[in-house]
Amino acid sequence: xxxxxxxxxxxxxxxxxxxxxxxxxxxxxxxxxxxxxxxxxxxxxxxxxxxxxxxxxxxxxxxxxxxxxxxxxxxxxxxxxxxxxxxxxxxxxxxxxxxxxxxxxxxxxxxxxxxxxxxxxxxxxxxx
Numbered sequence: 001x002x003x004x005x006x007x008x009x010x011x012x013x014x015x016x017x018x019x020x021x022x023x024x025x026x027x028x029x030x031x032x033x034x035x036x037x038x039x040x041x042x043x044x045x046x047x048x049x050x051x052x053x054x055x056x057x058x059x060x061x062x063x064x065x066x067x068x069x070x071x072x073x074x075x076x077x078x079x080x081x082x083x084x085x086x087x088x089x090x091x092x093x094x095x096x097x098x099x100x101x102x103x104x105x106x107x108x109x110x111x112x113x114x115x116x117x118x119x120x121x122x123x124x125x126x127x128x
Contacts, residue, residue, distance in 0.1 A: 005125065005128065007125070008026070008030070010022075010023075010026055016064060016065040017064045017065065017067075017068055018068055019040075019065040019066075019068050019069050020068040020069045020070075020071060020072025020073065021068070021072065023038075023040075023069050023072070023073070024072050024073070027073075034073055034075065034077065034078040035057075035075075035077045035078060036128060037128070038078045038079065039078070039079040039080065039081065039121065039124050040065075040066065040069060040078060040079070040080045040081075041080070041081045041082075041083065041117065042063050042065055042066055042080060042081075042082055042083070043063070043082070043083055043084075043085045043097065044061065044063060044082040044083065044084050044085065045062070045063075045085060045086070045087050045093065045096075045097070046061065046062065046084075046087070047082060047083075047084030047085075047086070048084050048086050049084055049085055049086040049105065049108075050083075050084055050108055050109075050112065050113050051083075051084035052081065052082070052083055052084070052113060052116045052117055052120060053081070053082045053084075054079070054080075054081050054120045054123075054124070055079065055080050055081075055082070056077075056079050057076050057077040057078065057079070058076055058080070059076060060076070061082070063082075066080065079124055081117055081120050081121070081124075083113065083117060085097070
């Protein structure tokens with residue numbers, strides 16, 4: 001018989017730069033250990049669009065949401081999946097990050113990138 005696990009999917013409503021303010025109360029309420037109970041999904045400007053990377057721990061890599069979570073947790077020892085959005089030199093960073101995906105990018109997200117993220121999440125859950 002397959003082992004089942006309770007899972008919480010959590011999308012903070014804070015500003016991204018204050019993600020730790022949303023994550024910490026959740027961890028405290030459910031008495032979760034970030035080293036084994038948490039995986040964070042985030043974008044990454046410094047990875048090409050569509051690249052998906054899993055890390056068991058590590059630095060924020062310049063991503064301000066991760067930076068805040070690490071600062072508020074006091075550790076970088078939590079899993080994360082980074083999804084590359086690349087950079088566009090024609091835009092200021094904030095404008096690029098907040099811009100909408102093109103139709104072709106949306107298609108890639110649906111057909112290739114999100115299935116890859118799902119696969120990585122399933123692998124992580126199976127190893128918990």
